Amino acid sequence: MGTIVESTLVSLDGVIEDPAAWAGEYIDDEFQKAGLERLLVSDAMVMGRTTYELLARDWAAGTGAFADRVNSIRKYVFSSTLERADWNNSTIIRGDVVGEVRELKEQARSDLALWGHGLFGETLLKHGLLDEMRLSVFPCFVGKGKLLFREGYDPAYGARPMKRAIQRLIQDPLAMKILDGEVHPGDEIVIDADWNRNEMTFERSTPKAAATTVGARTKP
Numbered sequence: 001m002g003t004i005v006e007s008t009l010v011s012l013d014g015v016i017e018d019p020a021a022w023a024g025e026y027i028d029d030e031f032q033k034a035g036l037e038r039l040l041v042s043d044a045m046v047m048g049r050t051t052y053e054l055l056a057r058d059w060a061a062g063t064g065a066f067a068d069r070v071n072s073i074r075k076y077v078f079s080s081t082l083e084r085a086d087w088n089n090s091t092i093i094r095g096d097v098v099g100e101v102r103e104l105k106e107q108a109r110s111d112l113a114l115w116g117h118g119l120f121g122e123t124l125l126k127h128g129l130l131d132e133m134r135l136s137v138f139p140c141f142v143g144k145g146k147l148l149f150r151e152g153y154d155p156a157y158g159a160r161p162m163k164r165a166i167q168r169l170i171q172d173p174l175a176m177k178i179l180d181g182e183v184h185p186g187d188e189i190v191i192d193a194d195w196n197r198n199e200m201t202f203e204r205s206t207p208k209a210a211a212t213t214v215g216a217r218t219k220p
Contacts, residue, residue, distance in 0.1 A: 002043060002108025003131035004101075004124060007035070008117045010148050011138055016117055017145030020058050023138050031136075032066045039069045042111040046104070048120030049079035055115065056087040073113075076104065078120055098127050105129070117148055 009019035039045075047055070052075070059070045075090040078097050085092045093100050101124060104112065114121060114130075124130040135148075 002105045002110060002112050004046065004105065004112045004114055004129060005038070005042075005132040005134065006114040006117060006121055006124075006130055007038070007134040007136070008115070008121075008148065009136050009138060011140050011142045013141045013143065014147045014149075015142035015145040016148050017142075018054060019116075019138075020054070022140055022142050026138050026140075036066045036069055038111070039066075039073060039113060042073065042113040043108045044074040044076055044104075045070075045113045045115070046076045046078065046101070046120075047114065047116075048118050049077065049082045050118055051116050051120070052077045052079070052082070052085065052087070052090070056090075060087055076112075097123055098129065101129050118146070 008016055009023050010016050011022060015022075055070070059067055062071065071088050073089065075085075075087065077085050077090055077092050078094075078100065079092060080094050082092055093104075097120070114124070117125075117133075121130065
């Protein structure tokens with residue numbers, strides 16, 4: 001059975017809309033290498049119409065190893081309004097999103113990659129179908145655009161079981177405290193949830209060091 005892994009780029013003021021317009025200067029070779037490694041072990045990408053149209057705009061004519069993988073990987077687009085999906089290896093899936101995603105996860109042999117947290121991602125989170133969230137936080141203020149969690153977002157969604165959440169700071173000059181451990185630029189904070197014991201464990205990993213446990217707390 002496959003797992004759905006969401007990777008979302010977010011600004012300091014919580015904006016996730018059209019990251020190509022504001023995150024580009026922070027995307028270095030190391031960041032792309034890590035993204036490529038995750039795509040290479042993924043069976044496919046899943047997305048809604050808006051993400052599909054943005055990615056097709058930004059990557060269809062791209063070159064290089066990363067663009068080649070984005071263009072060649074199988075892409076499942078969940079939309080009831082998109083009439084055509086001409087981007088290479090794209091398939092439109094209509095009907096019951098929740099049921100279709102469950103079936104797709106049953107058939108997958110490894111990860112299903114999801115980029116961004118739009119209405120499609122919100123639906124997966126609401127129904128407990130999102131297994132892992134990876135948030136890359138960029139040191140910039142965008143000022144306007146869709147936020148990671150929109151106004152009126154049901155906080156109960158966060159109570160749905162999720163296997164893992166990862167936050168990565170991108171060249172952030174400000175030190176941040178997570179429990180008893182310092183977080184530095186480039187660090188990843190891995191949050192593993194043990195829902196049977198009602199406990200979450202935080203680990204810090206750096207590009208040059210193995211993961212180190214920095215604290216744990218009981219889920220309220």
